[in-house]
Amino acid sequence: MSRPGGGILLNMKAATYARYGPPDVVRIADVEKPAPKDNEVLLKVCAASVNPYDWHFLRGTPYFVRLSTGLGKPKNTQLGADVAGVVETVGASVTRIKPGDAVFGLGRGTFAEYACAPEASLAAMPANITFEQNASLLGRTLRSRKPLGPELRDRRRYVARRLRPRSIRPRPCHSERSGPTLFLPLRSCEAIGPRS
Numbered sequence: 001m002s003r004p005g006g007g008i009l010l011n012m013k014a015a016t017y018a019r020y021g022p023p024d025v026v027r028i029a030d031v032e033k034p035a036p037k038d039n040e041v042l043l044k045v046c047a048a049s050v051n052p053y054d055w056h057f058l059r060g061t062p063y064f065v066r067l068s069t070g071l072g073k074p075k076n077t078q079l080g081a082d083v084a085g086v087v088e089t090v091g092a093s094v095t096r097i098k099p100g101d102a103v104f105g106l107g108r109g110t111f112a113e114y115a116c117a118p119e120a121s122l123a124a125m126p127a128n129i130t131f132e133q134n135a136s137l138l139g140r141t142l143r144s145r146k147p148l149g150p151e152l153r154d155r156r157r158y159v160a161r162r163l164r165p166r167s168i169r170p171r172p173c174h175s176e177r178s179g180p181t182l183f184l185p186l187r188s189c190e191a192i193g194p195r196s
Contacts, residue, residue, distance in 0.1 A: 014112030016077045020060030026079065034109065034116045038093045043085035043103070043117060047135035048110040054079050078109030083117060084125060084134040094119045104134035 011030045019025055036042045058079060060066050069075060084104035087097055097103060102125040107117030125134050 012113040014109060015079050017058060017074060017079060018077060019073050020058070020066075023058065026058070031078070031112070033114050036089060036091045036116045038091040039120070040116045040118050041090045041094055041097055041103075041122065042088045043083060043107060043110075043115050044088050045083055045110055045113060045115050046085045046131035047083070048080050048115075049082045049132075049136040051082055053081055054111075076108065078112060080110030080112065080115065081106050081108070082135050083107040083110035083115055084131040085115070088114065091119075097122060097124075102131075104131075104137065 010033055012033050013028055014031045015026050016029045016031065017025045017027070034042065056062070056065050057069055057074070060069065060074070082104075083106070085102075087099050087101045087103060089099060090097060097119055103117075103122040104125050105117055105122035107115040107121070109115050110117075125131070129137070
């Protein structure tokens, strides 16, 4: 990206905060454009979403969060983790992603025009989903504790094992005190299926 008068753009707009507190402490400021490390890529951010981690980092609560983010004031003053965007440049040891690829995943300081992210925390964007949907997908997936990336194979195996047909054997469904149960609990016992 270049300036109207020529030259390379070294500054960008980003959401920053200098102290812990409510959303009022967030300011839009000009900051230096980040440079990717060897294992990172520089993304032109197309979409970013807010997740509970951003809230915890902004507020500095629970207080043990401050052990990693800074005790009195934040070490990293930029917010944002979930991101979807287009790769601008790649670090020296990046092999899987190339400039121009549309990706989504976890980065640092993603509430900005540009952000850096490790290659391992990014995945290629599906063609039928928008940048906005991809940016919000990751936070939802982490909160629901469903794995992404290479772990999907293991998840598929787990689901396949749980859904494979099993032999059905009769299962008693009654309380020792009251005898046989009513229709609804009996149906729920059938729905639960056999014991493993």
